[in-house]
Amino acid sequence: MAHLLSASCPLNISCSKTTPKSLKQSSSSFPTSLTLRTSIQPFKTLSLNKNNTKKLFSVRATTLQQPGTKPGSTSSQTSGEQPRPTRVMVIGGDGYCGWATSLHLSNKNYEVAIVDNLVRRHFDDQLGLDSLTPISSIHDRIRRWRSLTQKDINLYIGDVCDFEFLSEAFTSFKPDAVVHFGEQRSAPYSMIDRSRALYTQQNNVLGTLNVLFAIKEFSEDCHLVKLGTMGEYGTPNIDIEEGYITITHNGRTDTLPYPKQASSFYHLSKVHDSNNIAFTCKAWGIRATDLNQGVVYGVRTDETEMHEELYNRFDYDGIFGTALNRFCVQAAVGHPLTVYGKGGQTRGYLDIRDTVQCVELAISNPAKRGEFRVFNQFTEQFSVNQLASLVTKAGEKLGIEVQTISVPNPRVEAEEHYYNAKHTKLIELGLEPHLLSDSLLDSLLNFAVQFKDRVDTKQIMPSVSWRKIGAKPKTVSA
Numbered sequence: 001m002a003h004l005l006s007a008s009c010p011l012n013i014s015c016s017k018t019t020p021k022s023l024k025q026s027s028s029s030f031p032t033s034l035t036l037r038t039s040i041q042p043f044k045t046l047s048l049n050k051n052n053t054k055k056l057f058s059v060r061a062t063t064l065q066q067p068g069t070k071p072g073s074t075s076s077q078t079s080g081e082q083p084r085p086t087r088v089m090v091i092g093g094d095g096y097c098g099w100a101t102s103l104h105l106s107n108k109n110y111e112v113a114i115v116d117n118l119v120r121r122h123f124d125d126q127l128g129l130d131s132l133t134p135i136s137s138i139h140d141r142i143r144r145w146r147s148l149t150q151k152d153i154n155l156y157i158g159d160v161c162d163f164e165f166l167s168e169a170f171t172s173f174k175p176d177a178v179v180h181f182g183e184q185r186s187a188p189y190s191m192i193d194r195s196r197a198l199y200t201q202q203n204n205v206l207g208t209l210n211v212l213f214a215i216k217e218f219s220e221d222c223h224l225v226k227l228g229t230m231g232e233y234g235t236p237n238i239d240i241e242e243g244y245i246t247i248t249h250n251g252r253t254d255t256l257p258y259p260k261q262a263s264s265f266y267h268l269s270k271v272h273d274s275n276n277i278a279f280t281c282k283a284w285g286i287r288a289t290d291l292n293q294g295v296v297y298g299v300r301t302d303e304t305e306m307h308e309e310l311y312n313r314f315d316y317d318g319i320f321g322t323a324l325n326r327f328c329v330q331a332a333v334g335h336p337l338t339v340y341g342k343g344g345q346t347r348g349y350l351d352i353r354d355t356v357q358c359v360e361l362a363i364s365n366p367a368k369r370g371e372f373r374v375f376n377q378f379t380e381q382f383s384v385n386q387l388a389s390l391v392t393k394a395g396e397k398l399g400i401e402v403q404t405i406s407v408p409n410p411r412v413e414a415e416e417h418y419y420n421a422k423h424t425k426l427i428e429l430g431l432e433p434h435l436l437s438d439s440l441l442d443s444l445l446n447f448a449v450q451f452k453d454r455v456d457t458k459q460i461m462p463s464v465s466w467r468k469i470g471a472k473p474k475t476v477s478a
Contacts, residue, residue, distance in 0.1 A: 088363060089173055091115045091160055091211065092181030093153075094138045096313050097227065097296065097355050101179060103303035103310065104356035105363075106151045113154035113173045114138070115166075116182065123189070129320065129459060131313040132329060132451050133299065144309040160207040163214070170218040177223040177363045180211055183269070187231070188319045188410075188464040190266035193474040197265040204269035205276070212280045223366040224288040225359060226277060229270050230348050230378060230421065232292060234261025235414050240421035243290065243374020258374075263413055264466070274374075281372040288371070289362045293355065294348030294378030297324035298440070299447060301353050312352070314451075317459035323384060324349065324436075324444070326460070327391045331402045332448035333455050337392070338462070341409030343385035344416035348378025348423065351434040361429045376423040379433035394441035398449075410462040 088105050092098040093114030106112045142153050158165035160182055183204040190200035215222045233240045246255045262268040280286045299314045315321040316329035327337045358377050367373045388404045395402035
């Protein structure tokens with residue numbers, strides 16, 4: 001069993017040698033009303049030397065409630081019986097989608113807890129990468145949010161692959177809904193070498209299994225909102241339905257899960273997740289919504305714009321950067337737009353503001369007990385060539401000369417193909433999309449220009465090959 005150290009620690013925390021760099025905060029990083037509980041837990045960090053497994057601190061930090069406040073309550077509540085506040089646990093709440101979602105839900109008066117092992121920050125250190133935007137520590141982010149809004153966000157620092165830690169988080173916070181972003185989310189990262197492929201599948205699949213068991217053991221009525229990916233479907237030569245397809249075969253008809261054609265070890269981990277979730281919905285009566293998300297672009301939401309310490313990360317490198325974000329940064333620094341192969345690869349795309357909107361819609365319209373819903377979460381379809389053309393035109397209006405080059409495709413994928421994916425269920429629930437307009441592209445380009453001095457041009461070109469992945473660990477030279 002983990003040993004609970006102290007129920008209250010001084011604000012100036014003394015960290016051991018094995019405490020992650022990102023946890024070493026000065027006293028100014030914390031609000032004045034803070035309780036901190038630490039339990040010594042095995043904390044899995046990716047290490048190419050399996051003998052170097054470290055014991056690190058799992059930390060739970062939460063700001064205390066001010067007298068008279070009712071976290072999670074809304075102004076529309078009537079007098080009389082007080083409904084229980086909706087409590088949402090956001091796993092991976094320090095990441096790109098997770099941070100924006102956490103702030104959005106908090107701003108909508110949900111009581112929010114972030115669960116994160118901060119490993120995404122470790123990936124940057126490991127690979128020599130950095131966000132285009134300067135991002136504050138998770139403690140500074142939460143402190144700033146509290147000072148601006150008087151709203152509290154609970155924080156649990158630890159690994160969901162550690163079931164003892166996850167159990168403590170569940171029993172302590174008692175979530176009504178769990179939003180699960182907490183996975184290694186990069187296809188190129190999963191294709192660097194054997195160790196990263198194994199890490200991706202172990203972290204993603206085992207972590208999700210732990211979440212499912214935690215719901216079964218501690219919160220049976222909890223609604224799981226899981227981030228999937230449109231990449232599970234691949235690029236079939238038929239229309240892509242939302243999760244299920246009705247087939248007539250040899251005179252008999254059935255509705256079955258839509259066939260999956262994953263294209264990386266990362267995408268395969270998502271397929272495994274979907275199968276495990278579907279099974280537990282049937283076997284245990286878990287309620288779950290799988291959000292098969294397209295490619296996300298943008299960086300600003302209403303909440304992250306409130307202060308520079310709330311800025312979201314903006315990845316532009318060849319491992320974590322998504323196509324449109326990468327193209328905007330390349331245009332801003334005068335680098336040719338890098339189109340992989342023929343450029344006909346077509347995918348669904350959505351604005352980060354629509355990501356947070358979709359998650360809220362899923363939470364406020366939960367699945368039934370035993371139901372496994374699948375929503376295709378995107379708003380528009382573009383080919384890579386179409387995106388390059390849009391960025392080129394937007395650059396011209398801003399006086400930026402933009403060029404495009406074709407580079408050898410590091411991936412194994414169809415470069416010209418049919419693609420027509422359905423995405424009606426979230427619209428029916430009330431999604432109001434932010435479509436890719438000229439003004440939005442102008443804003444993205446101007447944002448990239450604002451921070452172009454932070455761009456490391458060595459990180460722009462793709463460095464990971466699907467065909468050249470090997471068992472030997474791949475190191476990164478400075």
